[in-house]
Amino acid sequence: MSLCPWLIVHSIEYLGLNPTSIDSVVVGKDSEVKMKAGQKLHIVNQLYPYTVQFKEDTTGGHGGNKTPREMASEERESHREALSVKAAKQTENTSVPDSLGENIKNTESFxxxxxxxxxxxxxxxxxxxxxxxxxxxxxxxxxxxxxxxxxxxxxxxxxxxxxxxxxxxxxxxxxxxxxxxxxxxxxxxxxxxxxxxxxxxxxxxxxxxxxxxxxxxxxxxxxxxxxxxxxxxxxxxxxxxxxxxxxxxxxxxxxxxxxKLPLRCHICRKELPTIPALKEHLKSHLPR
Known part of the structure; x- marks a missing residue:
């Protein structure tokens, strides 16, 4: 299994709550560790192992003026959204306790x-x-x-x-x-x-x-x-x-x-080609 795209940089920084390790080395919270191709990244107590595969950088550097951390952040968010529909559609017949200790049917797997x-x-x-x-x-x-x-x-x-x-x-x-x-x-x-x-x-x-x-x-x-x-x-x-x-x-x-629909202003329904163009257009609708 190849690693998700936001790990094309040659280092990983642990920001979350769940334990993460590279091969057998535990990555401490807020620590940044260099990685090599072929190493295994274990997420959430080694429940989710990934084998690292770096892809070629086609941006000619670090994506213009963006830092590697900024690029990683944007790629993480895009990857999360790409998975969201798939995650929401997966179903399983399990029961989970609610905050009152009662069992509620959980119809979705996230x-x-x-x-x-x-x-x-x-x-x-x-x-x-x-x-x-x-x-x-x-x-x-x-x-x-x-x-x-x-x-x-x-x-x-x-x-x-x-x-x-x-x-x-x-x-x-x-x-x-x-x-x-x-x-x-x-x-x-x-x-x-x-x-x-x-x-x-x-x-x-x-x-x-x-x-x-x-x-x-x-x-x-x-x-x-x-x-x-x-x-x-x-x-x-x-x-x-x-x-x-x-x-x-x-x-x-x-x-x-x-x-996937085209970008349209929610007020006047004008179609815009890009998000920057849309944002600029939206300024005309803001209260003066």
Missing amino acids: APWSQGLKTSMQDPKMQVYKDDKVVVIKDKYPKARYHWLVLPWQTISSLKALREEHCDLVKHMHQVAEQMVQQCPDATSLRFRTGYHAIPSMSQVHLHVISQDFDSPSLKNKKHWNSFTTDYFMDSQDVIQMLETDGKVTVKEGTSELL
Whole structure:
């Protein structure tokens, strides 16, 4: 198995929580270790072994003015997104205990990196609001000036795991989202939307509350844009109605293809050729 593209650099820096090792040498947290082709990288207590294969650098250096670390960061994010649809579609019939000790049917299997939300929601430094049912955190990679996530304490893998009995919880999530908008200092000048990604990349159902300026350096590619401006983004009220009517949330076949649509302004529907061109165009819609 070849290593994912972000490891084309000849060193690896351990940033996460899970133990990592190269061959039999453990890499300490925040340590950077040189690697050679053919060595084995073991991730998460040696559960995921990878054999390193470096590919030729076709950029003529380190990608222009970008540092190796910046390139690695961008490549990691792109690789994570490329895996997200595949990870979300994989299913398995397992039961996992929720926060109350009850067993809930888990209908989806996510890659190990996708468990990050479960860690963030427990971190007091990440929390901006919480009650006995939900917690609100700031998105680590906000795609707009204001971008929050509303998560239930109860373990629910994704939209597909929601059922009629979750109606009250989902309505409460929507109410909390509205409260977040109301307390926002720019609530009168910016529009907001609340909704869910039809095919999430992260485990644990989460409601996005996002301002429609999309003024953020973290919005970098077509997948980012289309995940919030097409039907890939399912409105919170529509999800509530599905649960009340059908007792479940239905994701249309072919929804993942929406991420490949051309870049179009979500306000005037003008088509733009690139993300930089789109961002420049969006400035014309910002409040003056």
